[in-house]
Amino acid sequence: MEWGNNSVAAPAGEVQAGTAASVVIAVPGRYRAEIDGLRAIAVLAVLFFHLRISGFSGGFVGVDVFFVISGFLITSIVAADIEAGRFNLARFWLRRVRRLLPALFATLALSCIGAFLLFAPQHLESFARSLAAASLGVSNILFWRETGYFDLAARMKPLLHTWSLSVEWQFYLVWPLLLSASLGWHPRSTVWLILTIAAFSFCLIFAFQDGSFWLLSRTWATEWIADGRTTVFYNTPFRAFEFACGAALARLPKPRSTIVHELLVMAGLALVGSAILCLDSGSGAPAWNVLLPTLGTAMVLHADRSRWAGLILRNGPAVYLGRISYSLYLVHWPLIVFCEYGLLRTLQPVEASLVGLLSFALAVLMFHCVERPYRAGRGFATPARLALAGLVSFSLLSYAMSGGMPWRLQSVAAGVELADAAALEGITGSLDCQDFCEFGNLQSPKKVLVVGDSHIDHYTRALNELGGKDFHFLLAEAGNCYFGAEFQTRTNGAVTQHCRNATDQAARWLTAGGIVAVIQGQRWPGYRNLLERKLGGAPADMADLAKLYPTMLGDIATLYTGFYGPIILIGHAPNTNLICEVRPAYLSLPCPIPSRTEHVAFEASFHAFASAHPGFDLVDPVGVLCSATECHATDSAGHSLYVDDHHLSIFGARLVVPKIIERLRTDLSVASRQPMSQSTMR
Structure with a gap:
């Protein structure tokens, strides 16, 4: 972008009287304001x-x-x-x-x-x-x-x-x-x-x-x-x-x-x-x-x-x-x-x-x-x-x-962890499976189907660490992909391949039998106005959480029709202003408190849903990561609980996963019904 002289140069040969230092010079043309x-x-x-x-x-x-x-x-x-x-x-x-x-x-x-x-x-x-x-x-x-x-x-x-x-x-x-x-x-x-x-x-x-x-x-x-x-x-x-x-x-x-x-x-x-x-x-x-x-x-x-x-x-x-x-x-x-x-x-x-x-x-x-x-x-x-x-x-x-320059920060550990791609990869909570994989004790008869988007994937590394000796986990994960019976992520006519890979594999595992429990997690409010019906592809615009959550929960209940084991749903990790924890404190700057409206609405919808579906349980990360007044972005040692504004690091996942494992063991120990050999996942 030219911010120079606006004068258009005079044609060659056109001269006028110059300065005292020169007898004749070519002079720029007229200024064009x-x-x-x-x-x-x-x-x-x-x-x-x-x-x-x-x-x-x-x-x-x-x-x-x-x-x-x-x-x-x-x-x-x-x-x-x-x-x-x-x-x-x-x-x-x-x-x-x-x-x-x-x-x-x-x-x-x-x-x-x-x-x-x-x-x-x-x-x-x-x-x-x-x-x-x-x-x-x-x-x-x-x-x-x-x-x-x-x-x-x-x-x-x-x-x-x-x-x-x-x-x-x-x-x-x-x-x-x-x-x-x-x-x-x-x-x-x-x-x-x-x-x-x-x-x-x-x-x-x-x-x-x-x-x-x-x-x-x-x-x-x-x-x-x-x-x-x-x-x-x-x-x-x-x-x-x-x-x-x-x-x-x-x-x-x-x-x-x-x-x-x-x-x-x-x-x-x-x-x-x-x-x-x-x-x-x-x-x-x-x-x-x-x-x-x-x-x-x-x-x-x-x-x-x-x-x-x-x-x-x-x-x-x-x-x-x-x-x-x-x-x-x-x-x-x-x-x-x-x-x-x-x-x-x-x-x-x-x-x-x-x-x-x-x-x-x-x-x-x-x-x-x-x-x-x-x-x-x-x-x-x-x-x-x-x-x-x-x-x-x-x-x-x-x-x-x-x-x-992480030395500028009060929380030096978190600053180092989030400083570059290599350090960030070191604290990720994901096992980095592509669409689907199996991990844990592959000889264990306790097969647990783990399903969801990136908000289930950030627990996989901690699940392997804390429950890998007792359970055989079968993961079907696809970022930005909703897992349901009648609805799917809006795709403008073409199902994204990694969504299809994950959902098809989850259906095969469930149909094959031997699954004793299901863990499903996703960023629930992230699918506002992003769902469509599988048949016909008609958009399902639901901006109102009071409508979105019951629709999604009912759709998931339909998804697991015929499965009689416990189904544990994981609420989405609370949003956090991670920057507040890992930026310098030279200036006194405000740190807005993220709203919990989405979590309160989901909890209310789940309680209403659970009264009619006793096989479902909820583990909400808010109860672990948040106090009455705020949600934490770092732990007591200064490690970052997040890798971005809403995905957990391994440090954050290690706080939530014990609650998941505890709920899983409790549900399996009290379950009197065995999973059917043949179940369907639509």
Whole structure:
């Protein structure tokens, strides 16, 4: 995104009187204030989108506007210099360094302080990776590999927005070289080359956006390009469409009629505005979403003689906002992330307004104290030294933070356990079976069927430790899959294979006989509005827990029709604000208490259900993990009871599983009825 000079370079050979230091120099053309007005629209769209301001659901297209402007300005300036014989690639890159790096480095430094003071070890480790990537200009590739732009985890990454700046740097590395080659070889064909690049990039978006491109069927491609939309969003080849559309304008003749200029501006602003106000992160295909803001911006840029319509963009406030747009873009997102991380919730409307105002204030300071001095050559270091110093400094900081710095925490043990993937794997409660497996004493006649989603899987390791000598466990587990007789997880017409594998195997084990008891657990409230009927696939939307829970319990009773052994249901682990236990205590921050409404409703529904189904028992983790006032996230030794907000670690599972084993033994000891040799699981 280009935040540089808005002056379009004068054609080769056009000269005017220069300064006292030179007799004759080529001078930039007239300043186009409407470009700053366009920047103002783009940065406000992005800001309001990130603040979740109602009506700006398509604000993410502001980045498309910036890319088109960048393609136009850079091509205009570089092409004019090349044709005048004064272009120098090293000087071009150094100007880019002087223009962009000071504010970026200031933002990175402030973000390092915020991350150090607030972030839990695993989040600081992730921040360290993004810090190194942003410094090297490859953060778009890192974030592409990690996650999507619109998912929840994105709002825990204060440097996520630097992906667009990395795309910009990659454009700077290639585009001047391409222009030099094209203009040196055949100047008149340059515009056709640019238009061909735009068309090719747009076709690439179509090919990759839905993951159906033939190349994606290759094994290596499937591993790297799992999500076509994310690939299209983050990677420079697909963004070349916007750059090239802007670049083509620098080589195309302008309309002669003033009326045409007026109409172009009005139509262009209408297209950009409709994209900002009408699109959202889930609407339409990326190819069509990018088309509206790109064409709209191109129309406005191409109309440089609009008088009346241009006043929308040339007024003083819009122009000033456009001038500080780079600083505003840089500072607003880390502020949002750190505020939401500290509060452990999204910003309320009043809070969002305050964060927006603070973003403006910091942007003004950044612009006047960092951007302008360095652009005027009054910085503390030359561009080359600044780039080297920043690269070395942030590389060292990234290395220092890469371990998560758990020594910052009060609960050091939990901090170490959650610091990285290897440590986290060491405390997982899962045996890591794929769909189904058997564990425990495989010679024991006491066969216990264990069924459920990931909320039963996090008990398997502790079940093996505490009950593996006495029981032969048969596990059928599938994450995000509901096990029932008449209902299943909504699948839009196709049952996920791992769901089918687990449910089919559970049915085979139960039908084969010899099962003395069943243990079923799942995240019960997690299936609100996610169930459908097995026959016909009709959605079963049940947002009301008072309706959802009795329906699920009745469906499970039907599932085990014909089975006469004890059936133990495990309530879902209570949600916890794990971050509160494993983040630094330098700042006094609130820790919201998770609601127990879901647990109270489930317990009430089960008691009503159990009165008519005496073979069912309930083990509720809330009774073990929670006191009267709060649920614990660490044990007395400081170990984390969770691996995320609702999945238990082995330490948490070891507290709950003894209750399960105790209930299992009690039920089996008092059971007077033996399981039938043939049972059904529908």
